[in-house]
Amino acid sequence: DGGITQSPKYLFRKEGQNVTLSCEQNLNHDAMYWYRQDPGQGLRLIYYSQIVNDFQKGDIAEGYSVSREKKESFPLTVTSAQKNPTAFYLCASSTTATYEQYFGPGTRLTVT
């Protein structure tokens, strides 16, 4: 079955540590996205990538970094510079032919 996988579902880290969230898709989609969701909030765009080896900052990129070395993979690193990293992180992908974004199951990151 085609889809988007994110691992792990729950992640716990100590403050000051970098952590990388995985996102893999086998939908052959060109574009991939990372969103952050806080309680009672909508989704906010962190980074997006339309093609391999290219990515753009979204609305809240500070303290985050990404890479897009393969079409299928778009990992997100939450660095120690991110002041409030505890949140629910969602990865999505889309084609350039249609508009809807397909989402992964999300990773809930808790930093203490």
Add this chain to the structure above:
Amino acid sequence: AQKITQTQPGMFVQEKEAVTLDCTYDTSDPSYGLFWYKQPSSGEMIFLIYQGSYDQQNATEGRYSLNFQKARKSANLVISASQLGDSAMYFCAMREGLRGYQKVTFGIGTKLQVIP
């Protein structure tokens, strides 16, 4: 100004009744599109329906329909014959710009609870 406004933090509906979830938007781009997504308590975002700014007819997908009023800049979601499994958060979102560059902005959501 908020690009997407959802003014109903929470809604209740009786099972088998219809419910309308409100969404208004703000854009100056002539090419845009409106989405609705469902987010159950598990957290995944499920695509429900899409309406393009140039689409002449309101979009429908099974029990979901989008009441698109372009002049009012509203894109309300109508769920007919509500089911218990419809209890979830619902997000309205807007795409702006050309194909290939899909900046999508989400509203803060409406929590729908279906009562047996």
